Amino acid sequence: MHRKMSEELTILLMLPSLLLVSGRQEAPLQVNGLLNQSVSFQHHVQRVPLKRVVWELEHHGDTFKLAEYKDFNLIIQNSRFANRLEASDGGTTLRIRDLRMEDSDVYKLLITLRNADIKTVYFNLTVYEPVPLPDIKTEGVINSKTWCNFTLHCSVPSNVSSGSLSWLYRYKGAGYQHYTGRSTVEISLHNRADNMELLCLVQNPGDKKNQSVYVHDICHYPMLIVTDNTRWIKQYVILPILVLLILILVLIKIYI
Ligand SMILES: *[C@@H]1O[C@H](CO)[C@@H](O)[C@H](O)[C@H]1NC(C)=O
Ligand SMILES: *[C@@H]1O[C@H](CO)[C@@H](O)[C@H](O)[C@H]1NC(C)=O
Ligand SMILES: *[C@@H]1O[C@H](CO)[C@@H](O)[C@H](O)[C@H]1NC(C)=O
Numbered sequence: 485m486h487r488k489m490s491e492e493l494t495i496l497l498m499l500p501s502l503l504l505v506s507g508r509q510e511a512p513l514q515v516n517g518l519l520n521q522s523v524s525f526q527h528h529v530q531r532v533p534l535k536r537v538v539w540e541l542e543h544h545g546d547t548f549k550l551a552e553y554k555d556f557n558l559i560i561q562n563s564r565f566a567n568r569l570e571a572s573d574g575g576t577t578l579r580i581r582d583l584r585m586e587d588s589d590v591y592k593l594l595i596t597l598r599n600a601d602i603k604t605v606y607f608n609l610t611v612y613e614p615v616p617l618p619d620i621k622t623e624g625v626i627n628s629k630t631w632c633n634f635t636l637h638c639s640v641p642s643n644v645s646s647g648s649l650s651w652l653y654r655y656k657g658a659g660y661q662h663y664t665g666r667s668t669v670e671i672s673l674h675n676r677a678d679n680m681e682l683l684c685l686v687q688n689p690g691d692k693k694n695q696s697v698y699v700h701d702i703c704h705y706p707m708l709i710v711t712d713n714t715r716w717i718k719q720y721v722i723l724p725i726l727v728l729l730i731l732i733l734v735l736i737k738i739y740i
């Protein structure tokens with residue numbers, strides 16, 4: 485689909501008139517939007533003089549006029565879209581603001597060229613609801629000298645429409661790797677001191693949200709106990725010595 489468009493564009497640059505005849509597009513361009521956000525219908529804009537630019541809406545086989553671009557102005561002809569449409573690139577790019585679920589439809593761009601040829605581009609808009617923020621629960625942490633085993637459970641509130649869930653992981657400085665599409669994962673780490681991030685991702689084609697946990701916050705490796713040792717030294721060795729020194733100084737002051 486994309487390659488076809490760029491091939492057409494190349495042809496356009498060499499033989500403009502050829503494209504204008506054959507530039508009909510069959511399958512609509514897929515556009516995903518998010519509720520209350522905005523979306524733009526964009527395509528390869530032709531740098532040719534345009535006579536007329538009209539936007540239409542196709543709903544259950546019927547065609548409705550949406551807007552017309554005239555004298556550098558977009559005239560909105562459908563009250564449902566009042567104050568929600570903006571045009572650019574000579575009217576050939578349309579932006580819809582404050583998206584509603586019912587805006588999911590097929591949109592049609594009709595460009596009439598100077599030579600009266602009409603080029604049509606279809607856009608299939610699907611508006612999605614935002615996905616909820618996933619929640620991670622850590623269970624059954626078993627820490628031994630060489631192993632750290634635990635279970636992670638990722639969930640989303642059941643009363644909101646959600647997308648698909650997946651687990652990704654990465655080590656410090658590396659990219660994310662796909663792990664699994666299951667919501668519950670059992671992790672067994674052997675002698676692993678690197679800090680690993682485990683990320684639960686919830687997404688639909690319009691939105692995505694994630695939550696992470698870090699292995700160092702779950703597992704206690706011998707390396708981390710070293711830090712505890714220094715705290716232990718501070719508390720039980722350095723502090724008493726300081727107190728003793730102060731006591732000696734005070735005693736010296738009293739007796740001299
Ligand atoms: C979308 O906007 C409407 C009206 O402003 C508001 O009631 C609703 O909560 C919003 N929904 C989301 C998911 O942002
Ligand atoms: C528009 O997109 C939706 C969601 O992907 C799909 O279900 C529908 O069949 C598409 N319609 C057309 C006319 O391509
Ligand atoms: C889902 O349920 C929770 C509590 O059970 C409630 O606070 C929240 O508003 C609900 N969300 C929706 C979208 O109904």
Ligand SMILES: *[C@@H]1O[C@H](CO)[C@@H](O)[C@H](O)[C@H]1NC(C)=O
Pocket residue numbers: 626627628631632633672
């Ligand atoms: C952790 O899991 C591994 C692999 O499942 C197992 O061999 C090992 O005994 C487990 N360690 C502990 C401390 O339970």
Ligand SMILES: *[C@@H]1O[C@H](CO)[C@@H](O)[C@H](O)[C@H]1NC(C)=O
Pocket residue numbers: 660683685692693694695
């Ligand atoms: C996770 O969410 C944060 C903040 O919302 C975002 O910056 C980050 O790109 C997301 N990560 C992934 C892998 O989607």
